[in-house]
Amino acid sequence: MxxxxxxxxxxxxxxxxxxxxxxxxxxxxxxxxxxxxxxxxxxxxRGNISRKMCHARLTEMGLNVQEDEILLTSTVSANYLKKHYEKSQVWVLGEQGLKDELAVAGVMLADKPESADWLLITLHESLTYRELNDAFRAVRHGARIMATNADKTFPGDNGDCIDVAGMIGAITASTGREVDVVIGxxxxxxxxxxxxxxxxxxxxxxxxxxxxxxxxxxxxxxxxxxxxxxxxxxxxxxxxxxxxxxxxxxxxxxxx
Amino acid sequence: MxxxxxxxxxxxxxxxxxxxxxxxxxxxxxxxxxxxxxxxxxxxxRGNISRKMCHARLTEMGLNVQEDEILLTSTVSANYLKKHYEKSQVWVLGEQGLKDELAVAGVMLADKPESADWLLITLHESLTYRELNDAFRAVRHGARIMATNADKTFPGDNGDCIDVAGMIGAITASTGREVDVVIGxxxxxxxxxxxxxxxxxxxxxxxxxxxxxxxxxxxxxxxxxxxxxxxxxxxxxxxxxxxxxxxxxxxxxxxx
The missing domain is CATH 3.40.50.1000 (HAD superfamily/HAD-like)
Structure with a gap:
């Protein structure tokens, strides 16, 4: 077929x-x-892991997949920012995997929320109030909002878990700003x-x-x-x- | 005048x-x-502190205020639940002060998110992903949503901080459910x-x-x-x- x-x-x-x-x-x-x-x-x-992390996981599962055959929203977000906003500084609400992927693409990270041109949101399973507040501050100081994806839930070991839509909702509801770009x-x-x-x-x-x-x-x-x-x-x-x-x-x- | x-x-x-x-x-x-x-x-x-905590704070500031002259949204939420939903079990996304105030009013807390009739949301300055996910699970299992207030920001020592609206936004955006009651x-x-x-x-x-x-x-x-x-x-x-x-x-x- x-x-x-x-x-x-x-x-x-x-x-x-x-x-x-x-x-x-x-x-x-x-x-x-x-x-x-x-x-x-x-x-x-998935936007919270890097291709490298994903490749290691697939290999461990016995799957014959090369790193350059993998495209995650972390990868595509990083490439999108590099291509269209090369001079922008990015603040991440998310995990190390996304930061790794941004580094691979050569995207500049902001050193504080106030200097960010973009807030990039992904799933963050060890999120704290402080990180949420930093993301809030980035947007209050003018950063536009990008999200790797806007999935509401993902299947966890003990049932469905809150996904990126929750992180996005926290920021948009408190700042009154909308998401500019969803990559996923x-x-x-x-x-x-x-x-x-x-x-x-x-x-x-x-x-x-x-x-x-x-x-x-x-x-x-x-x-x-x-x-x-x-x-x-x-x-x-x-x-x-x-x-x-x-x-x-x-x-x-x-x-x- | x-x-x-x-x-x-x-x-x-x-x-x-x-x-x-x-x-x-x-x-x-x-x-x-x-x-x-x-x-x-x-x-x-404020819904994240109890009257007792607030009274101690005012007294420390040298203010002549009695505990029963204080009404917080934690107080009013607790009284509202006790009056209208006496048999309901409540899951809290928020801080100890709110739980204390619920205990004073005799409101029953749910022992797990899945058994909650109401999710009660307030400011939570030490919020973690796990707590956010528990709140999400409460709503996914049928709990209605109440919020002590829906303020977007509060003034912190280093500028405005993300307030209850952020916590509410995380839950409503990921569950697709609306808030039923805002007390504040x-x-x-x-x-x-x-x-x-x-x-x-x-x-x-x-x-x-x-x-x-x-x-x-x-x-x-x-x-x-x-x-x-x-x-x-x-x-x-x-x-x-x-x-x-x-x-x-x-x-x-x-x-x-």
Whole structure:
């Protein structure tokens, strides 16, 4: 069914692994696609880790993925800032992984909230009031707001957890300012970044993911084929109820 | 000018003290009003401290105020819950002072987020991600949202700081739920609570405060006389530009 597809844009969480567990058959599928000469890019809305951290994690899981086949929102945020706001200073509300990715891209960090041109928000699982207040101060002193993604929740070990939308909400509600840029899927920014890595036109590519709103929507917007996998939180009945229809619905990536 | 006024509703922060400093003449004014037999209630949107903590602080500042003359949003939230939702279990996103005040009123605390009927949010200056996530879980499991107040900022030692609106924004943005009840000024709840303490009808009372939105608006809504003091963040020019007009504008509470 995918004979004329040369590039695959593959979501990570819920598609390739779930929590700390690799999805059964995912490693074989990746190996087979590579043997067939297909190009792959792994696209995730995670913005709190660097590609290096993500690569180490995938390797540890026994997955044959190269660092330059990984695109996170931390990566794309860093590249976006470097490309469009090279002289800007950035204040981060988030974790070290994002700061590492900014450093790789050569983005300047502000040395205090008051000097920031941009506040960049991502998930921060060890957030403190003080950090929240620093981010607030950056915006009160004129920084514009960018977010790696705007997901409301992510699946944690003990159920869903509060995600980047919570961090964004704290800042926008207290400052009265809106978010200027959200980098994450289903944005054109993420689709373009993926197609650039693949070096292929969208009609020769397919998105595989577990989220209608981010993965399938990104594929639809960009003109790629789309396959929804049911290894994440979505069920077949949800797909039938949805107005957006993926080209394929698979029990898992192993079907491919 | 205030001959026929028998009750005074007096704001604390910006009116009686500012940061750790008593406003010049405030202590004398309070003593003189008490000698004249006037009734006083001190009304604050602070929800993260208990009356006991507030009373200790005022006493330390040399102010002649009794504990039962103090009404904080922590107090009024606790009384509101006890009166209207006696059997409800409450989860707190906030500080010990609020929990103390709930205990005084006999409000039941939930032993885990999942069992809460209400999430009660106040300022939390040592907030962590884990606490934010617990609050998120309470709401995801059906708890309704109450906030002691919805102030966006409060004046800290090094400039304005992120206030309760930030904590509320984190929860509403990530859960998609709205706040059900905001207790703080200028609400009728706070006005009624103040009038109950004074035991007087509104036309014999005056509000003195430094905020147009919370103090003066509360007085207007409730039919009390209003005096704005300029010892807080507002300037005389702001008053002239505002559509709400206080009955008096004073340089400070000492004028009285």
């Amino acid at each position: 995918t004979e004329n597809i040369d590039g695959f844009v593959i979501d990570l969480d819920g598609t390739v692994y779930k929590g700390r567990q690799v999805i059964e058959g995912a490693a074989d599928t990746i190996n087979r696609l590579k043997r067939l000469g297909k190009r792959l890019v792994f696209l995730s809305n 899927k289903p944005s054109k920014l993420m689709a373009d970044a993926a197609l650039e890595v693949l070096g292929l036109p969208p009609e020769r590519c397919m998105v595989i993911g577990d989220s209608m709103e981010s993965d399938i929507q990104l594929g639809k917007n960009a003109g790629m084929r789309t396959a929804l996998v049911l290894t994440g939180s979505i069920k077949r009945a949800d797909v039938e109820a949805s107005s957006v229809k993926p080209d394929w619905v698979w029990d898992s990536i192993a079907i491919l | 205030t001959e026929n006024i028998d009750g005074f509703v007096i704001d604390l922060d910006g009116t009686v003290y500012k940061g750790r400093q008593v406003i010049e003449g405030a202590a004398d004014t309070i003593n003189r009003l008490k000698r004249l037999g006037k009734r006083l209630v001190f009304l604050s949107n 000024k200028p609400s009728k709840l706070m006005a009624d609570a103040a009038l109950e303490v004074l035991g007087l009808p509104p036309e014999r009372c005056m509000v003195i405060g430094d905020s147009m939105e919370s103090d003066i608006q509360l007085g207007k809504n409730a039919g009390m006389r209003t005096a704005l003091v300029l010892t807080g963040s507002i300037k005389r020019a702001d008053v002239e530009a505002s559509s709400v007009k206080p009955d008096w504008v004073w340089d400070s509470i000492a004028i009285l």
